[in-house]
Amino acid sequence: MRVGFLLVSLLLAGCAGDDDARPSETRRPVIRERASGPITLNGPTPRETQQCFADLSRERVRYSPLPDRDFGSGCIVTGAVQLLDIGVPVTNLKSMRCPLARTFTAWVRFAVAPAAKQILGSELVRVESFGSYSCRGIIGGGGPSGARISEHGLGNAVDIGGFVLADGRKVRVETGWKSDDPAVRRFFEVIHDSACKRFRTVLGPDYNAAHYNHLHLDMGRGPFCA
Structure with missing residues (x-):
C-alpha cells in the first residue's frame, strides 16, 4: 500500500505544470537570471502572438508588448506583455506571455x-x-543539475493570493479557502472551477502545503486541476 501511495503521488507531481512537486521537498533548484542581464532576442513576431495582441486590443485591454528576452538558466520569455489596465487593478504583475495575459x-x-x-x-x-x-526552477525538480524550469520562468504563470471588494473586505485564499462563511467558500469554488476550464494547470490549497495561500494558474502542460 505504501508503494502504491508513493507512485500515485509521483504521478500527480509529474502531471502538474509548475510549482512544488511535493510539500515535503523544500530545496529550491539553483536557477537564476544571468548576472550580466537579459539578452534581447531579435526575430519576427509569430502570427499567433500578433493575433493575441489583437485580441487584447479588441477587448480594450491596455498593455505594452515586451521584447523577447533570454534571462539565462533557461528562463526565456517570448511573446510577452505588461498588463497596464484590464478594468480592475492587479498588484505585482510583471511580464506575462500574451496567451496567459488573455x-x-x-x-x-x-x-x-x-x-x-x-x-x-x-x-x-x-x-x-x-x-x-x-x-526559478520547480521545487523538487531533481536538484540543480536536472532542474526543470518553472512556468514562472517562462512568463507563463501567475499566482493569485486574494481579492479586495468595494465594501472593504479582503477575501484571501489563505483564510477564505476553508472559511466558516459558506458564501466565501462558494466564491472560491466557483472561481477555481472556472480557472480549471480556462488555464492548463491550476493548483490551490488542496494540492499541497506550498499552495496554502494562493492559486497557481499557468498555460503550460496539462490539463491538471487541483
Missing part, C-alpha cells in the same frame, strides 16, 4: 468579478497577485 483577463472579468458581485454581494476592486514572471 486568459487571465477573461477569468478576472467573466468569472471573478461576477462571482464577487453575485455570491459576496460586492464589486471587485482589486486582485492581489504574488507575481507572474520569476526565474
Whole structure:
C-alpha cells in the first residue's frame, strides 16, 4: 500500500505544470537570471502572438508588448506583455506571455468579478497577485543539475493570493479557502472551477502545503486541476 501511495503521488507531481512537486521537498533548484542581464532576442513576431495582441486590443485591454528576452538558466520569455489596465487593478504583475495575459483577463472579468458581485454581494476592486514572471526552477525538480524550469520562468504563470471588494473586505485564499462563511467558500469554488476550464494547470490549497495561500494558474502542460 505504501508503494502504491508513493507512485500515485509521483504521478500527480509529474502531471502538474509548475510549482512544488511535493510539500515535503523544500530545496529550491539553483536557477537564476544571468548576472550580466537579459539578452534581447531579435526575430519576427509569430502570427499567433500578433493575433493575441489583437485580441487584447479588441477587448480594450491596455498593455505594452515586451521584447523577447533570454534571462539565462533557461528562463526565456517570448511573446510577452505588461498588463497596464484590464478594468480592475492587479498588484505585482510583471511580464506575462500574451496567451496567459488573455486568459487571465477573461477569468478576472467573466468569472471573478461576477462571482464577487453575485455570491459576496460586492464589486471587485482589486486582485492581489504574488507575481507572474520569476526565474526559478520547480521545487523538487531533481536538484540543480536536472532542474526543470518553472512556468514562472517562462512568463507563463501567475499566482493569485486574494481579492479586495468595494465594501472593504479582503477575501484571501489563505483564510477564505476553508472559511466558516459558506458564501466565501462558494466564491472560491466557483472561481477555481472556472480557472480549471480556462488555464492548463491550476493548483490551490488542496494540492499541497506550498499552495496554502494562493492559486497557481499557468498555460503550460496539462490539463491538471487541483
